[in-house]
Amino acid sequence: MGKLTDKVAIITGAGGGMGKADALLFAKEGAKVVITDIQLDKVEEVVDEIKEAGGEALGFHHDVSSEEEWKKIVAEAIQAYGKIDILVNNAGISNAVPMLEQTVEIWDKVMSINLTGVFLGQKHVIPHMIENGGGAIVNISSIAGLTGGSGSGAYTASKGAVRLLTKATAVDFAQHHIRCNSIHPGYIETPMTADLMANDQMREWFLSQVPLPRLGKTEDIAKGVLFLASDESSYITGVELPIDGGYYAK
Numbered sequence: 001m002g003k004l005t006d007k008v009a010i011i012t013g014a015g016g017g018m019g020k021a022d023a024l025l026f027a028k029e030g031a032k033v034v035i036t037d038i039q040l041d042k043v044e045e046v047v048d049e050i051k052e053a054g055g056e057a058l059g060f061h062h063d064v065s066s067e068e069e070w071k072k073i074v075a076e077a078i079q080a081y082g083k084i085d086i087l088v089n090n091a092g093i094s095n096a097v098p099m100l101e102q103t104v105e106i107w108d109k110v111m112s113i114n115l116t117g118v119f120l121g122q123k124h125v126i127p128h129m130i131e132n133g134g135g136a137i138v139n140i141s142s143i144a145g146l147t148g149g150s151g152s153g154a155y156t157a158s159k160g161a162v163r164l165l166t167k168a169t170a171v172d173f174a175q176h177h178i179r180c181n182s183i184h185p186g187y188i189e190t191p192m193t194a195d196l197m198a199n200d201q202m203r204e205w206f207l208s209q210v211p212l213p214r215l216g217k218t219e220d221i222a223k224g225v226l227f228l229a230s231d232e233s234s235y236i237t238g239v240e241l242p243i244d245g246g247y248y249a250k
Ligand SMILES: NC(=O)c1ccc[n+]([C@@H]2O[C@H](COP(=O)([O-])OP(=O)(O)OC[C@H]3O[C@@H](n4cnc5c(N)ncnc54)[C@H](O)[C@@H]3O)[C@@H](O)[C@H]2O)c1
Pocket: 012, 013, 014, 015, 016, 017, 018, 019, 036, 037, 038, 039, 062, 063, 064, 065, 090, 091, 092, 093, 094, 113, 140, 141, 142, 143, 144, 184, 185, 186, 187, 188, 189, 190, 191, 192, 193
């Protein structure tokens, strides 16, 4: 029996990177996975991969910053599987623009995806979790949500807000047996960081920041997401889990 047998999970931004690794691991552990992303072709590839391995998955185009689209995704999940046990708010965009050069338009875009997207997911999924007697929410923040990095104020502010939204949610919905925790990835090799890490000098700099002598893999994050989503963490809520090779310990 898998760690998520009979559970239904929505994972956002799961067309690639960490969200895809989460989806593959969740399906392997027996979950029925609802995979969403703005890149529908990538979503369909992940769904096919899961089905070929004997798992259960559905995929949808979904912009997490749209409340209408959240309503649609939640309705599709309920119609297909009758409940939602797990929500992984993973979709996010990076943004490295010095503050004095930042525009309100880009600031708002970062917030609408990285922060409002998490709020909307919680708002529309939690009522179903309450009805179902409980659930687990895992919000993907960042080490940038724990410390003030340089040159990415909007991203840092959005991820810091996700950290505390997670704790507020944990406190507000604990009585309904809903747990809510955040994960704070360090430097992880994904499509988001591919260009930076392809640059030898940048790669060396990233490595120099991390105590463990390697950069992170998507599977490193997926294992933590699985733990916080599964019943193995049934008495853990409101915590922040850095998965960062020791970066935040310094
Ligand atoms: N890669 C890292 O080093 C790192 C470090 C810390 C935190 N994170 C966070 O981890 C999460 C996953 O990042 P990743 O590195 O796998 O990135 P990624 O770019 O590889 O994957 C993110 C996915 O989100 C999707 N997406 C973008 N905008 C969306 C929207 N409006 N609605 C729905 N989906 C959307 C993209 O299409 C993409 O498939 C993000 O929240 C990111 O901020 C990443």
